[in-house]
Amino acid sequence: MQKDENTLHLRQINLFKERSMNKMKKSMMLVVLTLLVGFSANVNAQDMWKGMNPNETTKKYSTLLLLINNFYVDTVNMPHLVEKAIVATLRDLDPHSTYISKKDLEEAEAPLQGSFEGIGITFQLFKDTILVVAPVPGGPSDKVGIMAGDKILKVNGEKAYGPSITNEWVMSHLRGKKGTKVEVSVYRKGVDHLIDFTIVRDKIPLKSLDAAFMLNKNTGYIKLGRFASTSHEEFNQALDSLKKQGLKNLIFDLRGNPGGYLSAAQQIASEFLPKGKLIVYTKGEHSPRQNYYAMGNGHFPEGKLIVLINEGSASASEITSGALQDWDRALLVGRRSFGKGLVQRPFRLPDGSVIRLTVARYYTPSGRWIQKPYNDGVKAYYNDIERRLQHGELLHADSIHFPDSLKYQTSMGRTVYGGGGIMPDVFVPWDSTRYNELYSALIRKGVFNTYVNEYLDGHRATLHKQYKSLNQYIKNYKVTEADFKVFLQDAKKVSVAVVPEELDPNINFIKLQIKALIARDLFNQNAYYEIVSSSDRTVNRALQIMKSNKLFEQMDIQDTFPNKKEDPN
Numbered sequence: 001m002q003k004d005e006n007t008l009h010l011r012q013i014n015l016f017k018e019r020s021m022n023k024m025k026k027s028m029m030l031v032v033l034t035l036l037v038g039f040s041a042n043v044n045a046q047d048m049w050k051g052m053n054p055n056e057t058t059k060k061y062s063t064l065l066l067l068i069n070n071f072y073v074d075t076v077n078m079p080h081l082v083e084k085a086i087v088a089t090l091r092d093l094d095p096h097s098t099y100i101s102k103k104d105l106e107e108a109e110a111p112l113q114g115s116f117e118g119i120g121i122t123f124q125l126f127k128d129t130i131l132v133v134a135p136v137p138g139g140p141s142d143k144v145g146i147m148a149g150d151k152i153l154k155v156n157g158e159k160a161y162g163p164s165i166t167n168e169w170v171m172s173h174l175r176g177k178k179g180t181k182v183e184v185s186v187y188r189k190g191v192d193h194l195i196d197f198t199i200v201r202d203k204i205p206l207k208s209l210d211a212a213f214m215l216n217k218n219t220g221y222i223k224l225g226r227f228a229s230t231s232h233e234e235f236n237q238a239l240d241s242l243k244k245q246g247l248k249n250l251i252f253d254l255r256g257n258p259g260g261y262l263s264a265a266q267q268i269a270s271e272f273l274p275k276g277k278l279i280v281y282t283k284g285e286h287s288p289r290q291n292y293y294a295m296g297n298g299h300f301p302e303g304k305l306i307v308l309i310n311e312g313s314a315s316a317s318e319i320t321s322g323a324l325q326d327w328d329r330a331l332l333v334g335r336r337s338f339g340k341g342l343v344q345r346p347f348r349l350p351d352g353s354v355i356r357l358t359v360a361r362y363y364t365p366s367g368r369w370i371q372k373p374y375n376d377g378v379k380a381y382y383n384d385i386e387r388r389l390q391h392g393e394l395l396h397a398d399s400i401h402f403p404d405s406l407k408y409q410t411s412m413g414r415t416v417y418g419g420g421g422i423m424p425d426v427f428v429p430w431d432s433t434r435y436n437e438l439y440s441a442l443i444r445k446g447v448f449n450t451y452v453n454e455y456l457d458g459h460r461a462t463l464h465k466q467y468k469s470l471n472q473y474i475k476n477y478k479v480t481e482a483d484f485k486v487f488l489q490d491a492k493k494v495s496v497a498v499v500p501e502e503l504d505p506n507i508n509f510i511k512l513q514i515k516a517l518i519a520r521d522l523f524n525q526n527a528y529y530e531i532v533s534s535s536d537r538t539v540n541r542a543l544q545i546m547k548s549n550k551l552f553e554q555m556d557i558q559d560t561f562p563n564k565k566e567d568p569n
Contacts, residue, residue, distance in 0.1 A: 118174055130165065246304055287360040307321045
């Protein structure tokens with residue numbers, strides 16, 4: 001009897017396989033066609049299956065799905081199961097090949113596309129309430145009169161406060177298609193009733209440039225947060241504005257910049273290099289070498305240039321800084337960059353989801369592949385920064401050791417290294433005294449935000465009247481001792497241990513952070529960076545280097561343009 005049952009099961013399996021195989025072949029062909037569209041006219045479906053044994057791959061996996069679907073003891077969410085399998089497969093390849101569901105795709109792409117559709121506010125959740133940090137200038141909320149400090153309590157008549165309100169809830173209720181309407185009711189201090197607004201959603205620009213201002217009479221500062229589709233235009237607008245203010249030297253801050261579009265890196269690097277200079281090249285097992293060159297007509301081809309990098313600078317940041325270092329166009333100041341030298345290409349799957357698959361490696365002009373190792377798994381890979389701190393690398397440059405096999409030469413013959421990020425020319429250690437446990441706790445427990453929000457709730461109107469310009473605010477505003485006591489009381493309310501050993505050396509820095517955060521709310525994000533730059537050790541080290549020609553003369557930086565070879569390779 002048992003033998004007969006087994007035989008019946010085998011017949012059922014074969015029947016399911018026979019009926020489903022043709023469907024599976026059609027489905028797999030659809031996947032292939034989807035992948036091919038828009039990527040390479042030289043690749044065909046036959047080539048894509050080359051080297052794969054169907055009995056060990058496609059047929060094997062499809063049979064597993066058929067068996068689970070038809071014989072498993074419980075009902076299974078098959079699409080969810082397949083998604084988990086895709087995620088696990090990509091994770092086994094490298095840390096940067098990823099899967100993005102159709103549902104999450106728009107949100108994932110928005111920061112790089114440069115815009116999204118919604119009501120146009122910067123907000124934060126403060127005590128379970130949607131607090132408007134600032135309306136986007138000229139955006140839908142700004143046009144109807146939403147103001148910084150307003151608290152949104154209702155959205156389309158639905159309660160918009162309480163523990164159930166998350167960032168995801170806010171996004172899903174306030175973002176939406178251009179032209180659609182949303183009703184919001186806000187509480188505004190000094191008004192004894194809720195104010196109702198009808199906001200027509202529109203396209204909202206996302207800025208990738210965080211700040212641009214003059215540090216002194218001759219030296220400008222530009223901080224780029226990511227390499228997005230609008231970054232090149234934003235960068236040139238900032239550069240033109242600084243030139244009108246007397247720009248001769250530039251500090252270009254890429255610290256914490258995680259990267260973005262390769263094309264944006266090429267465009268921005270081209271602003272500093274003469275036409276034809278190699279910026280980066282890519283190649284992989286199935287991707288022949290492709291070179292990316294400077295396009296000419298740069299806005300800043302001469303003048304002292306310093307690029308700031310650190311362990312948070314990755315991908316496109318490393319392409320840009322690596323090219324400028326290899327051509328001896330810029331001095332790099334800071335700490336070793338993240339070390340991401342893998343190129344991802346998006347492939348759309350039949351259900352509208354996307355995989356971003358690593359298809360090539362990128363190399364700097366000198367031939368450096370700067371990808372750090374990832375043999376120990378994804379968790380260890382992303383814990384690398386913590387490991388650097390434990391090993392002392394963030395504090396001491398001599399803690400970093402590269403083998404001779406990773407040595408490369410810049411255009412002027414200086415030694416640089418590959419295989420694990422971009423090494424700066426001038427090392428600036430992480431300030432472990434300033435960013436101590438107390439400061440981390442103040443950030444982690446939201447003490448700065450709590451204090452600044454409540455302070456502005458009672459002083460916003462007065463501050464606007466008192467300080468008509470940012471320069472006036474910078475020169476005259478001070479955090480009083482009485483205000484600082486309130487700040488420390490806020491810290492104690494959330495159980496932050498305020499010990500004198502950690503507080504006393506940091507009082508001025510903490511007060512400066514408070515002042516800068518208030519300015520960010522009163523004026524704009526640029527104001528925050530302009531204020532904190534005065535105590536930024538890396539920026540100050542760069543300014544010291546700018547004043548002395550010694551390092552630039554060693555690099556012969558002013559002579560890198562006319563008669564140098566076009567490709568160090």
